[in-house]
Amino acid sequence: MKVIDSKIPAGPVPEKWKEYKAHQRLVNPKNKLKLDVIVVGTGLAGASAAASLGEMGFNVINLCIQDSPRRAHSIAAQGGINAAKCYQNDGDSVYRLFYDTVKGGDYRAREANVYRLAEVSNNIIDQCVAQGVPFAREYGGMLANRSFGGAQVSRTFYAKGQTGQQLLLGAYSSLSCQVQAGKVKLYTRYEMEDVVIVDGRARGIIAKDLTTGKLVRFSANAVVIATGGYGNTYFLSTNAMGCNCSAAVQCYRKGAYFANPSYVQIHPTCIPVHGDKQSKLTLMSESLRNDGRIWVPKKIEDAKALQQGTKQGWEIPEEDRDYYLERRYPAFGNLVPRDVASRAAKERCDKGFGVNNTGLAVFLDFSESINRLGIDVIMQRYGNLFEMYEEITDLFPGDVANEINGVKYYKPMMIYPAIHYTMGGIWVDYELQTSIPGLFAIGECNFSDHGANRLGASALMQGLADGYFVLPYTIQNYLADQAVWPKVSTDLPEFAEAEKAVDAEQDRLLNIKGKRSVDSIHKELGHIMWEYVGMGRTAEGLKTGLKKMHELEKEFDTNLFVPGTKEGLNIELDKAIHLRDFFTMGQLVAFDALSRNESCGGHFREEYQTEEGEAKRDDENYFYVGCWEYKGKGNEPELIKEPLEYEAIKVQTRNYKN
Ligand SMILES: Cc1cc2nc3c(=O)[nH]c(=O)nc-3n(C[C@H](O)[C@H](O)[C@H](O)COP(=O)(O)OP(=O)(O)OC[C@H]3O[C@@H](n4cnc5c(N)ncnc54)[C@H](O)[C@@H]3O)c2cc1C
Numbered sequence: 001m002k003v004i005d006s007k008i009p010a011g012p013v014p015e016k017w018k019e020y021k022a023h024q025r026l027v028n029p030k031n032k033l034k035l036d037v038i039v040v041g042t043g044l045a046g047a048s049a050a051a052s053l054g055e056m057g058f059n060v061i062n063l064c065i066q067d068s069p070r071r072a073h074s075i076a077a078q079g080g081i082n083a084a085k086c087y088q089n090d091g092d093s094v095y096r097l098f099y100d101t102v103k104g105g106d107y108r109a110r111e112a113n114v115y116r117l118a119e120v121s122n123n124i125i126d127q128c129v130a131q132g133v134p135f136a137r138e139y140g141g142m143l144a145n146r147s148f149g150g151a152q153v154s155r156t157f158y159a160k161g162q163t164g165q166q167l168l169l170g171a172y173s174s175l176s177c178q179v180q181a182g183k184v185k186l187y188t189r190y191e192m193e194d195v196v197i198v199d200g201r202a203r204g205i206i207a208k209d210l211t212t213g214k215l216v217r218f219s220a221n222a223v224v225i226a227t228g229g230y231g232n233t234y235f236l237s238t239n240a241m242g243c244n245c246s247a248a249v250q251c252y253r254k255g256a257y258f259a260n261p262s263y264v265q266i267h268p269t270c271i272p273v274h275g276d277k278q279s280k281l282t283l284m285s286e287s288l289r290n291d292g293r294i295w296v297p298k299k300i301e302d303a304k305a306l307q308q309g310t311k312q313g314w315e316i317p318e319e320d321r322d323y324y325l326e327r328r329y330p331a332f333g334n335l336v337p338r339d340v341a342s343r344a345a346k347e348r349c350d351k352g353f354g355v356n357n358t359g360l361a362v363f364l365d366f367s368e369s370i371n372r373l374g375i376d377v378i379m380q381r382y383g384n385l386f387e388m389y390e391e392i393t394d395l396f397p398g399d400v401a402n403e404i405n406g407v408k409y410y411k412p413m414m415i416y417p418a419i420h421y422t423m424g425g426i427w428v429d430y431e432l433q434t435s436i437p438g439l440f441a442i443g444e445c446n447f448s449d450h451g452a453n454r455l456g457a458s459a460l461m462q463g464l465a466d467g468y469f470v471l472p473y474t475i476q477n478y479l480a481d482q483a484v485w486p487k488v489s490t491d492l493p494e495f496a497e498a499e500k501a502v503d504a505e506q507d508r509l510l511n512i513k514g515k516r517s518v519d520s521i522h523k524e525l526g527h528i529m530w531e532y533v534g535m536g537r538t539a540e541g542l543k544t545g546l547k548k549m550h551e552l553e554k555e556f557d558t559n560l561f562v563p564g565t566k567e568g569l570n571i572e573l574d575k576a577i578h579l580r581d582f583f584t585m586g587q588l589v590a591f592d593a594l595s596r597n598e599s600c601g602g603h604f605r606e607e608y609q610t611e612e613g614e615a616k617r618d619d620e621n622y623f624y625v626g627c628w629e630y631k632g633k634g635n636e637p638e639l640i641k642e643p644l645e646y647e648a649i650k651v652q653t654r655n656y657k658n
């Protein structure tokens with residue numbers, strides 16, 4: 001079994017980062033060398049990295065698949081971004097944010113990375129305020145905070161329910177400055193199709209102009225991918241429809257290790273699936289758990305009546321409601337981490353207490369907080385989320401529906417867990433470099449900081465930490481050597497071969513000329529993933545899932561129908577390429593889940609649970625990052641382990657009860 005090292009400098013955690021930063025000063029941040037960097041992606045990670053690298057004097061080529069960087073999936077982020085500012089004076093600190101994140105990740109994150117993340121969290125807020133991001137403020141002018149899961153302090157900064165959008169507008173304005181200054185060249189509606197390796201180093205990419213279908217070669221001294229997560233492997237998820245993992249999978253096929261793919265986050269507060277024709281699920285922000293209480297009926301006959309539609313939630317009095325999170329986890333209540341809340345909802349629904357016609361929903365109820373704070377305060381906090389919920393379900397959670405014994409009951413939302421975020425990703429070392437020299441991965445597409453479960457409001461923190469404060473410095477350690485290398489020509493045979501392979505693959509997909517659409521096969525893959533590689537996994541189920549995925553992949557290879565040609569815009573062809581890569585990804589998730597005979601965070605193996613149904617880790621055998629090396633289509637990838645080393649935090653069983 002191969003074992004890898006994450007190249008973390010020696011020393012206790014805080015010291016490490018100090019030494020590390022001192023080392024950075026050796027590199028002139030305003031260097032004027034003609035070094036080119038390709039940044040693929042303009043989400044929060046990509047836009048912030050491209051803007052920062054441009055500002056530092058590098059020549060940046062920045063690509064995205066949308067028609068504007070502002071349309072990256074990051075705009076969907078609603079609830080907020082964490083930072084250890086301690087504005088509430090509630091005992092928060094860098095150490096506490098570090099500790100909560102490591103614990104929230106079920107002790108499967110790399111400790112030193114998380115410390116660095118917590119340390120730069122405060123700089124992110126300052127940076128964004130300076131850009132004019134309109135964070136919510138208290139009456140006195142101080143930035144406001146709210147709480148997210150897995151924390152007992154208020155450290156989440158927010159801009160109503162549109163935090164991601166506002167942060168992205170900030171990053172976009174910095175990016176635009178660099179475009180104007182000529183340091184960033186932006187290519188919208190360009191998709192990276194492959195990474196080009198020359199003499200063992202990433203030296204460029206093959207991209208496709210999505211509007212003309214033309215393949216284009218880009219060369220550079222380093223390549224950074226910031227292309228988001230792989231949640232859409234499951235077909236139905238809270239991710240934007242365009243989210244795909246093709247760039248990451250191409251890097252994996254070219255030799256980049258893929259780490260911890262089985263760590264997939266299932267978010268507890270999404271609008272339940274309501275039919276077979278659905279292609280997207282909607283998240284109701286975790287911020288709602290600050291004031292909303294989650295419950296199901298105590299009596300099975302009430303649940304049955306709700307399922308049959310003969311009773312409504314607001315007709316069930318207080319004493320017959322089971323606030324099961326508050327009951328099971330008194331210390332954190334409704335603010336337990338997402339993996340814990342999702343499993344608890346599934347447990348109640350599996351026992352027959354679900355509250356909608358499919359039996360797969362629980363209530364999120366604002367009656368208590370509206371009675372306590374008044375509807376105006378609640379609307380100020382969550383108005384746009386209430387409106388969004390009404391638009392989709394035709395039910396407004398702020399409407400009073402009933403009064404029992406003088407207590408007003410409001411219409412509760414219905415929610416159920418759904419695929420949301422992927423903690424796994426391209427393996428990176430401490431400098432965010434992948435196992436291919438010169439190839440870096442940042443934001444959701446790397447695996448770096450969240451272990452087996454991400455805490456709410458920490459993805460934006462990580463993406464912006466990577467983009468503004470980590471990568472622009474660490475990449476210089478690599479680029480410092482590159483100054484003596486001439487820029488490689490795109491006429492090299494490596495570029496020609498890569499381009500030819502992309503072209504041939506498009507021809508292959510177009511020439512199958514079968515009978516099934518991309519979406520119909522993707523939907524079937526999603527069903528397999530959810531059923532066998534979803535919230536509760538077993539060895540037997542995972543093996544069945546893998547077998548079914550192989551069969552369906554054969555169907556894809558022989559019976560797919562892609563209309564049109566490769567010239568010009570062909571969205572079906574682009575989707576077919578994404579689906580090809582979702583197959584690779586789905587199998588990788590299953591392989592990793594099968595190899596990890598324990599439950600931790602978002603990876604729940606039903607064979608490994610306590611009597612109370614909590615995840616049972618096995619630190620003796622699985623205290624490592626599981627990295628996978630590609631071994632060719634149809635072959636099992638090879639597992640390589642990066643052992644985890646904890647120096648500052650004691651590894652223990654997670655406890656959210658007291
Ligand atoms: C509904 C929802 C709400 C969320 N709310 C929060 C929240 O409140 N707080 C929080 O911390 N996190 C939240 N998250 C998670 C967070 O939004 C994401 O993890 C984060 O925005 C990812 O940023 P990114 O820059 O890594 O990737 P993305 O924003 O996904 O951007 C990917 C970029 O890569 C580009 N791209 C992809 N493939 C290619 C390719 N092959 N070639 C060229 N370009 C490519 C895309 O065009 C895009 O520009 C939420 C997620 C969802 C789904």
